Amino acid sequence: MDAFLTRAVSFYSASPAPATAWAAGLIAEAMANGQGGRYTFTYFPGERRADGSINSYTLSARPMGECRDAGLPSYFTDESGVIRVTHANRAATVNDPPLEK
Numbered sequence: 001m002d003a004f005l006t007r008a009v010s011f012y013s014a015s016p017a018p019a020t021a022w023a024a025g026l027i028a029e030a031m032a033n034g035q036g037g038r039y040t041f042t043y044f045p046g047e048r049r050a051d052g053s054i055n056s057y058t059l060s061a062r063p064m065g066e067c068r069d070a071g072l073p074s075y076f077t078d079e080s081g082v083i084r085v086t087h088a089n090r091a092a093t094v095n096d097p098p099l100e101k
Contacts, residue, residue: 038072040064046079055079062091075099 039061046056056079063072068089076084076092084096 038063058094060091 040063042058042060042062044058045054048054058076058078060077061075062068063070063074071087071089073085073087074090074092076094076096078094083099084092084094085099086092086096
C-alpha cells in the first residue's frame, strides 16, 4: 500500500500533462478503475492550467467492507507528497497525522 502511494505521488506530482496511472503502467487496471486489494482509491485532480498541466490533486485509499470494519487504516495524500493516515472508521484527510516511516 505505501509503495503504491509513493509511486502515485511521484507520478502525479511530476506529470505536467494529462495522463493516467494505467497508461503510465504504474498500477494494475483494477486499481486504475478505483479498486485494488482491500481498498477503494479515489483521485481528484486539481484545476487544469492554461498549458494543460495539473499541479494539485488528492488521492485517498479507504478499506472496503469487512476490512474497514476490521480497522485497516485509511490513507490520504496530495501534491505535498505527505501520506496521511487514520485508523478511525472514516476516510483520511489533510488534517490527519503523517504516516510514520
